[in-house]
Amino acid sequence: MLSWILLIVALIVLVVLGTWIWGLVFGPGEIxxxxxxxxxxxxxxxxxxxxxxxxxxxxxxxxxxxxxxxxxxxxxxxxxxxxxxxxxxxxxxxxxx
The missing domain is CATH 1.10.287 (Helix Hairpins)
Known part of the structure; x- marks a missing residue:
């Protein structure tokens, strides 16, 4: 049970970091x-x-x-x-x- 919770927390951290890095690389988009x-x-x-x-x-x-x-x-x-x-x-x- 603890491994599932850690896996979900790790997945959330990866998604947040990936989104932040994606925003840094590609910017906010065209205006x-x-x-x-x-x-x-x-x-x-x-x-x-x-x-x-x-x-x-x-x-x-x-x-x-x-x-x-x-x-x-x-x-x-x-x-x-x-x-x-x-x-x-x-x-x-x-x-x-």
Whole structure:
């Protein structure tokens, strides 16, 4: 029984030392770049939607996800773009018929 307790204590010590050494060798990790001001994030997202570059869309991260106002604005922009694309599609169908 005593050998099991010593084994568990030794394992805990090894884990703590290993974690500490790992942190010394590799550091705390990368620090994320700060995003633009919220107004600039919205503007950049709108221009990304206009240009069809959805891979350029970014949001600020807050406590429980992304900023809702930025997500709502992007969804509104995508709805407008989809509506205009549907109008163009209907016009093209009428011209063909």
């Amino acid at each position: 994320m770049d700060t995003l633009d001001e919220p107004a600039n994030v919205v503007y950049n997202n709108r221009s990304a939607v206009r240009n069809g570059r959805l891979d350029k869309v970014k949001f600020e991260v807050v406590a429980r996800g992304y900023r809702q106002d930025q997500v709502d604005d992007l969804i509104a922009q995508l709805e407008k773009k989809l509506a205009s694309a549907q109008k163009e599609s209907k016009l093209e169908e009428k011209e063909v018929n």
